[in-house]
Amino acid sequence: MNRSIVNALSVSRILFGFLFLIAVILDYNIAYLIIIFALAIISDILDGYLAKKHDLIVDNGSKIDVICDFLFIILSTSAIVLIDLAPAWFLLVIILKLIEFFVTSGKGALKYDRFGTFVAHMFYAFPIVAMLINSKNITLVLTIIITICAITSSLLRIKNTRELND
Secondary structure, eight states, rough: OHHHHHHHHHHHHHHHHHHHIIIIIOOOOEEEEHHHHHHHHHHHHHHHHHHHTTTTHHHHHHHHHHHHHHHHHHHHHHHHHHHHHTTTTHHHHHHHHHHHHHHHHHHSSSSHHHHHHHHHHHHHHHHHHHHHOHHHHHHHHHHHHHHHHHHHHHHHHHHHHHHHHH
């Protein structure tokens, strides 16, 4: 198994993000969105599985995976923002969380924590959940809840990083 296959699966999520964005803007067909979202999830699971199975886990590969995940999240959430189903400030929350994740991970291997992973999963699921619910008020409540969780996660990571460095 070649590392480039695993990386191609990761990078495919960027394509799925663009497809999600285009599908929301042009067609708004929920069946297409579910298929695109499912393909993104499958590519995420498969790249991790193959990397572990064939002992291809490296720092750069992990970083590519995380960046591709967040690009999918940003592109698909942008679609929700463009159709005015979610507030634009939520994109900033996602971007700041990605920056915080890389900064608090430091150099070398990325450092994951359970609550941060939970927040990332909420970011990941938000676009399809927002489309299924299709209610601006409910998605606003969801963005607020996810933002509170993201801020809490960031504060905990920063506190833990400082304690480790002291």
